[in-house]
Amino acid sequence: MAFRAFYALPAENFATDTGQHTNAVHGFVSMLLTMIRQQKPTHVAVAFDLDTPTFRSLEYTEYKAGRNKTPEEFHGQIDLIRKVMEAMNIPSISMDGFEADDILATLAAKGEAAGFEVLVVSGDRDAFQMITEKTLVLYPKKGISDIPPMDGDAVEAKYFVRPEQYSDLAALVGETADNLPGVPGVGPKTAAKWINLYGGLPGILENIDNIKGKVGESLREHVDNVTRNRRLNHLLTDLELPVGFEAMVLDRPDREAVEELFDALQFNTLRKRLFDLFGDDPVEAAEEEPIPAHELLQDAAGLETWIGAHGAQLLGLHAATVTSAGATDVVGLAFASNDATAFISLEEIDEETEKALAQVLSSESHTKTVHDFKRTYKLLKNRGFELAGVHDDTMISAYLIQPDRRSHELPDIAQQHLRISLDETKAAANGQLALDLEGPDLATPAVRAAHVVRALSLHLAPMLLERGGTDLLKNLEMPLSLILAHMEMSGIAIDTARLDELYDDFTTTINRATEEAFAAIDGQEVNLSSPKQLQVVLFETLDLPKTKKIKTGFTTDAESLADLLVKTGHPFLVALMAYRDATKLRQTVEGLRKAVASDGRIHTTYAQTVAATGRLSSLNPNLQNIPVRSEEGRRIREVFVVGDGFQTLLTADYSQIEMRIMAHLSGDEGLIQAYEEGEDLHRFVGSHVFGVEPAEVTNEMRSKVKAMSYGLAYGLSSFGLSKQLKISVDEARTLMKDYFARFGAVRDYLRAVVDQARKDGYTETIFGRRRYLPELASDNRQLRDIAERAALNAPIQGSAADIIKRAMLGVEKGLADAGLKSRMLLQVHDELVLEVATGELETVEQIVREKMGAAAELSVPLDVHVGAGTSWQDAAH
DNA sequence: GTTCAACCGTT
DNA sequence: GACGTACGGTTGAACC
Known part of the structure; x- marks a missing residue:
């Protein structure tokens, strides 16, 4: 069957x-x-x-x-x-x-x-x-x-x-x-x-x-x-x-085991069918333990009485929101203690009540737990409230416990950990309940969510403790979340006139490339953005050599096009590649254009619980993938500029942080020595691998060991190295052999990491961030290989993520302690972008250097490169 | 209107 | 036979 x-x-x-x-x-x-x-x-x-x-x-x-x-x-x-x-x-x-x-x-x-x-x-x-x-x-x-x-x-x-x-x-x-x-x-x-x-x-x-x-x-x-x-x-x-x-005898399923397994298999409709069949409806399960009926708080006295009775407890907090015309507003707040719940509407609230509420929200002594602190903080800030005293964010706790999970949304983790269905919360989040929210029962789903958040917080805390993640939560991610909220609210200023010019420039390039492309195929007009139509042109009309096979035929990716150009020199390829480059850049510009807010700045959102390694990710728009490698692409960085009332932008980035972590973790004497002497790392490594004096290392030798060094942290194979460097597999293998002959501790470390991960079931960063990799034990070779590469990479990439997060806490504190107005705006994995207030440049630079350098005690120094300028591009060069 | 595949930008 | 981590986002095409 x-x-x-x-x-x-x-x-x-x-x-x-x-x-x-x-x-x-x-x-x-x-x-x-x-x-x-x-x-x-x-x-x-x-x-x-x-x-x-x-x-x-x-x-x-x-x-x-x-x-x-x-x-x-x-x-x-x-x-x-x-x-x-x-x-x-x-x-x-x-x-x-x-x-x-x-x-x-x-x-x-x-x-x-x-x-x-x-x-x-x-x-x-x-x-x-x-x-x-x-x-x-x-x-x-x-x-x-x-x-x-x-x-x-x-x-x-x-x-x-x-x-x-x-x-x-x-x-x-x-x-x-x-x-x-x-x-x-x-x-x-x-x-x-x-x-x-x-x-x-x-x-x-x-x-x-x-x-x-x-x-x-x-x-x-x-x-x-x-x-x-x-x-x-x-x-x-x-x-x-x-x-x-x-x-x-047909028995009820083991709910826990089924949930876990179906999570892994990503079976969702089947999960519902199964539990429906066995009358094990999650909603029913939750109803066994009813949520205390909520009290509607009408005024300051009501609020103070309720808080007086229950506010010494850990409070679950959930903001009820309404979204209209793209803007989301808080319209009410739900509180949950162990045996009581309450809801307060913000719609017709008097001044006195507002004040009392502000006091509760900002009080450090009323400890709270929320789901998605950063979002809640920003929503409340918009409404004029300062939120403090938040000890746990269940989204982050769930993430630290299971960083690989696809979703850390409240309904999903409530379902997994508590078997509680919060479909209405999900529906509300998707805007499906927007109309109902206008109705009288805005409170019930919010109260239910607040209750669940509190229960989840209590449920997750011991799990996190067991996994050694409590310190990361309390002392890294929670304070970072607040910093990120401020960075998002600050945004970065944009030169919109320049942005428009860029758009037009790229459009001109696109049009020219399009004409050239059509001319090269006898005036035939195809959609150059359609891989399917390109396949017809390249492999049927022009009958060029076949490229790598993909699901839908043969690939037209950039690497293959470059290959084809070398082989055939066909002018269509030149035009197509120019078209590709320009459309990609224009699309980036267009995305930025749409993202400029009414204050003339772009406010990205950082996802703190998405990347399994501990990195942040950036979305709406993504400011972590703004082009930098090509000349044309760098022009886009010129539109990110210093804002009014500030003097300059400052960028600070770690140089070779992942290699330095590798040196530290492996304890390789050679690498450590290279960093202590402040030598050009790749030149140093090249001189040892090729057995020549550092001064005699050619550019070619240098770029080979550079590719090798970086590839190591990703589990690069000799095949992959040969492909990247366009050398034979034999040559790549020899290169690796010579490399490890001189830097053997690196190889030993990489092996040991995977072995340990196989034994423990997880990898760990320098600061104890874990990533669980059950597929290391898979009997599917492909899955196992992928898991092994992830195991190699996670401690390195993850430690780098920990370090810059720690640096951000340090920089924030440094700026605050010095009473400066300068502020952090962006984080791009190993780089921070700050906006510096007039007269503060020197102090800020000193703070940033010190705090970034001191973010971790490694056996090699953490080198920080700092630059200033009126645009992101200028600052970095 | 939604989902998937292909592609490509960053680190 | 496959072969480098981690992401977000756009486009075309297929599907409902």
Whole structure:
């Protein structure tokens, strides 16, 4: 059935983010749920084949030979199905030396004897021999949804024999899939005729000499096939099964295990179907422990009374918001303590109440917990409230516990950790409840969320402690969150006139490139942005050499186009590449243009719980991928300028921070020495790898070791290195060998990191940030390799992320302590951009150098490069 | 209107 | 046969 599901569902549509295919698992579980819903069995068991030889293959070595190899995408899915069965408390049975169908036949026979009615689900027609008055077979017609029950009459209607004679028929006809040839020339019709004439195979064999014609001859010639087939297709009904019926009683699934597994498999509709089926509705589960009814706080006195009674407790806080015309506003606040909840509307609030509320929100002594502190802080700030005393952000806690999770939204983590459904919160977030929010019951969902946040906070705290993440939460991420909120609110000033000019310039380039491209293909006009149309032009019209294969044909990516240009020199390629570059730049410019707010500045949003390594990410717009490598691209950096009332922009970046972390973590004497002496790292490494004086290291040698050094932290292979440097794999291998001969501690470290991660199940940064990598133990080689590279990289990239985050806390404190007006605006992984107030440049530079340099005590110095200028581009050069 | 595939920008 | 981390965002095309 797993195989049926595998072929019925397209593998490419069922895969997790990590690349594990799940179509067979999905289909199998889906079918099983349908069966359970339709047939309402009291007992369920699942049987599996093993890879080991069976009595059939031992007797007939050709049994099932000649089958196509199991497709790559099927790998591992059987084990996953077994895990799902375990989570559902359904026994899965397999027996060395026997096939799944033998187990089923035994179960059917024993079940009947015990008085059960039996349903066998199998994709193998041999199962028809099990059919009796009490046993039916569910046999899939096609796909996974059409699985009608077959009884004796159904078999007879289809094959013209009774089920107990089906094996005789199959023996005569043969079974290609099992490599069991039957009698040539005899199909189901002839076989059925003989069986009905002679009463079965024994009768046929008795009368074998009386059967006339070519088919009779054929039968006599191949009678050995028939007897062998009959012996092999007979299913055993007397195995000693390791599991009794009592273990097969259909039980409720192990909720925890199913949730965890379905999270990993990314099954969401199936999860709902499963829990619906078992009457295990998450909403019901939550209702077992009702949320205290909320009090509506009307005035200052009401608020103060409630806070007086409950405010000494940790308070769950949730802001009720309404979004209209793209702007989101807080319209009310919900509080939850251990045994009470309250809601206060902000819509018609008097001055006195506003003041009382402001006091509660800003008070350090009223400890609070929220989900997404940064967002809440900004929303409240907009409304004139300062939020403080927040000890936990459940979004960040959940992230530190499971940084790989795709979503850390409140409904998702509430579902996972507390089994509480917050669909209405989700719907509200998606704007689907916008109308309802106008209605009277704005409070209930907000209160529910506040209650859940508090419960989650208490639930996650011990988990985080156990994983050593409490310090990161309290002393790094929470204070950082506040800094990020301020950076986002500050935004960065934009020279919009310049931005418009750039747009026009790039448009001109695009138009010119488009004309040139069309001219190069005889005036044919295609959409140069359509890879599909480009494929036609490149590989059909122009008949250029084929590039690397991708799903939809052949790739047209930049690297391949450059390759093709070298090979063919075709002018279309030149124009196309120019078009690509210019459209990409114009699209970046257009994105920025749309993002300029009414204050003339761009306010990005930092995602603090997205990157699994601990880095930040930037969105709406992404200011961490503004072009810098090309001349044209750098022009875009010129539009990021110092704002009114400030003197200059300042950028400060760590030089080679990841290599320095590598030197520190590996303890490699050579690397450490290079950094202590302040030498050009790549020159130093090059001189050792190539055995020449530093001054004799050529640019080519330098760029080779540079690529090598950087690649190391990403798990680069000799193949990858050869490709990048356009050298032979042999040469790349020699380069790596020479590198490690001189810097062996690096290799030892990289190996040790993976070994340790395999042992622990996670990697750790210098500051204790963990990343769990269960797929290090996967038996899927590709997944395992990916996990191994992630294990190499996570401590390095993650430590760098920790360090700059610590630096940001230091810089913020330094600026505040010195009473400066200058402020941080942007973070780009190893770089900070600040806006410096008039007269503060020297002090700010000194603070930034000191704090960034002191963010970590490594065995090598942290080198910081600082620059100032009126634009981001000027500042950096 | 939504989702997927391809592509490409940064570190 | 595959082969470098971590991201966000746009476009075209296919689909509902």
